[in-house]
Amino acid sequence: MGETTLNGFGAKPARPSGIRGVAADWASDQRAFKSASWGKAMMWIFLLSDTFIFSCFLLAYMTARSSTTVPWPNASEVFALHMFGADIPLILIAIMTFVLISSSGTMAMAVNFAYRKNKGATVALLLATAALGATFVGMQAFEWTKLITEGVRPWGNPWGAPQFGATFFMITGFHGTHVSFGVLFLLIVARKVWRGEYDRGDRGFFTSRPGDYEHVETMGLYWHFVDLVWVFIFAFFYLW
Amino acid sequence: MASHAEQPHRKYSQTAIAEHAEGQQHPIRIYLVVWFWLFVLSACSYLVDYVGFEGYLRWGLILTFMILKAGLIVAVFMHMVWERLALVYAILLPPIAVLVFVAIMAIESDYTALTRMTSFVGGG
Numbered sequence: 001m002g003e004t005t006l007n008g009f010g011a012k013p014a015r016p017s018g019i020r021g022v023a024a025d026w027a028s029d030q031r032a033f034k035s036a037s038w039g040k041a042m043m044w045i046f047l048l049s050d051t052f053i054f055s056c057f058l059l060a061y062m063t064a065r066s067s068t069t070v071p072w073p074n075a076s077e078v079f080a081l082h083m084f085g086a087d088i089p090l091i092l093i094a095i096m097t098f099v100l101i102s103s104s105g106t107m108a109m110a111v112n113f114a115y116r117k118n119k120g121a122t123v124a125l126l127l128a129t130a131a132l133g134a135t136f137v138g139m140q141a142f143e144w145t146k147l148i149t150e151g152v153r154p155w156g157n158p159w160g161a162p163q164f165g166a167t168f169f170m171i172t173g174f175h176g177t178h179v180s181f182g183v184l185f186l187l188i189v190a191r192k193v194w195r196g197e198y199d200r201g202d203r204g205f206f207t208s209r210p211g212d213y214e215h216v217e218t219m220g221l222y223w224h225f226v227d228l229v230w231v232f233i234f235a236f237f238y239l240w
Numbered sequence: 241m242a243s244h245a246e247q248p249h250r251k252y253s254q255t256a257i258a259e260h261a262e263g264q265q266h267p268i269r270i271y272l273v274v275w276f277w278l279f280v281l282s283a284c285s286y287l288v289d290y291v292g293f294e295g296y297l298r299w300g301l302i303l304t305f306m307i308l309k310a311g312l313i314v315a316v317f318m319h320m321v322w323e324r325l326a327l328v329y330a331i332l333l334p335p336i337a338v339l340v341f342v343a344i345m346a347i348e349s350d351y352t353a354l355t356r357m358t359s360f361v362g363g364g
Contacts, residue, residue, distance in 0.1 A: 018325065025326035035324040044331050055338040059345055067349035069356045076289055094286045101282060105275035108317045115265050217264055217319075224317045228310055234282075235306035239289050240299070 039209075043218045047225045050178075054229050057171050058236055064163040073159035075238050079143070093238050096139050097230065100179075103132035104227040107220045114216035119193055122216065126190035129223065133183040140176045144169075171233055178226050189219045264319045274316045281309045 015034060016024050026032045033041040065072050076089040083091065110125035147168070154169055156162040192198060192211060201210040285305040288298055315321045320328055 015324075022325045022329055025324060032330070033324070033327045035322075036327050041327065044327065048331050048334060051335055052338065055335070055341070059338070059341055062342065063345045063349040063352075066346065067352035067356070069353060069360070090286065090289055094282075097282050097286070098279065101275070101278045104278070104313065104317055105271065108271040108275075109268060111264065112266065112268055112271065221318055224313055227317075228313050231306055231309045231313070235285065235302050239285060239302050 037214060039207075039214065039218050040221065043221045047221065050225065050229075054171075054174070054232070057167075057174065058232060061163075061167040061171060061237065064167060065161070068161045068163060070161040072161050073157060073164045075240075078147070078159065079238065090238060092139060092143055093234065096136055096143075097234055099132050099136050099139070100227050100230050103129045103136070104224050106132065107223045111217045111220040114193065114198075114213045117199070117213065119196070123190050123194045126186055126193065126216070130183045130186040130190065133179050133186065133223075137176055137179050137183070140172060140179075144172075168237070171237060175226070175229055175233060178229070182223050182226050185219060186223070189216060264322060266322075270316060274312050278309055278312060281305045281312075285309075 015021055025034050028034075031038075036044070077087075079093050080087045080089045081091045082088075106125045106128045110122050110129060113121040113125060147165075151158050152165045152168070154166040157165050192202075193213075193216065198211045198213045198215065201212065203209065204211055204215075282305075285302060288301045288305070293301060314332075320332070
């Protein structure tokens with residue numbers, strides 16, 4: 001009972017909670033994250049670093065937008081689509097938001113079914129998540145194409161402050177790249193679940209550590225983070 | 241060893257950890273409820289633009305809906321409410337530095353804008 005297992009499961013002596021628990025965990029002279037496995041803690045730390053990257057992009061956008069004397073293009077009009085005989089503001093972005101939130105919902109359920117060892121449901125939900133993610137990237141590609149044909153460039157655009165293009169391509173491009181890699185890894189994890197690699201504990205190609213259904217949760221953390229970043233981009237870039 | 245195992249879980253957080261020992265296992269219902277609220281909140285933030293609110297009302301509503309959505313995702317979908325505080329603090333406190341950075345750059349960009357308006361009024 002005294003020793004610590006690498007995944008943190010198994011050893012469960014009563015631990016203090018609250019701020020005392022924080023002090024006890026960090027001062028335990030062992031691993032500080034008692035409830036999170038190695039993989040999960042590392043994913044969280046990676047996500048923290050990614051938080052800083054996206055924060056810096058949004059900060060650069062804030063600085064550019066609030067220091068320019070030229071009017072900023074109106075996102076509501078720029079991202080409007082002509083549908084059903086009228087210009088509907090921001091409609092594509094709204095649909096993209098709902099698509100990404102839905103993918104987060106299916107991902108959360110996939111994690112749940114993975115812990116129940118329900119392989120069929122887990123694979124189906126992971127593939128649904130990947131499909132929704134791919135849909136999101138597809139709609140983003142459509143949006144980029146539309147803006148580029150309308151003359152938006154990183155150094156200028158027809159409607160106002162030239163920094164608009166630079167921040168748009170940088171922020172949505174970086175986010176879209178995250179989604180794309182997420183889709184790729186979702187497919188890899190789905191394949192692993194399908195083949196029963198987490199049942200047998202096959203070693204992964206990346207870390208050579210035995211596979212475990214917890215990997216689905218770690219994958220989920222990344223995917224929810226991508227959704228989380230979109231919440232901030234939607235608020236600050238498209239709605240502000 | 242046996243005494244440890246038979247110790248009753250008196251505090252909620254201990255129950256949470258016991259739950260965690262079998263992985264993050266929670267009822268499906270909670271995810272569906274959060275999913276529903278994320279849809280509602282997204283619809284609300286879209287409506288802020290659609291209805292055309294302006295000024296502080298617009299910014300306040302955008303920030304409120306954004307924080308609520310982010311909170312739900314981190315707390316429930318990413319299971320942060322069920323983690324031990326040592327991890328929660330390690331991950332959620334550092335981004336405060338970003339808020340300080342925001343304050344610094346808000347002041348800085350304000351000054352830049354002022355300089356541009358006073359010095360380059362004639363087209364620079």
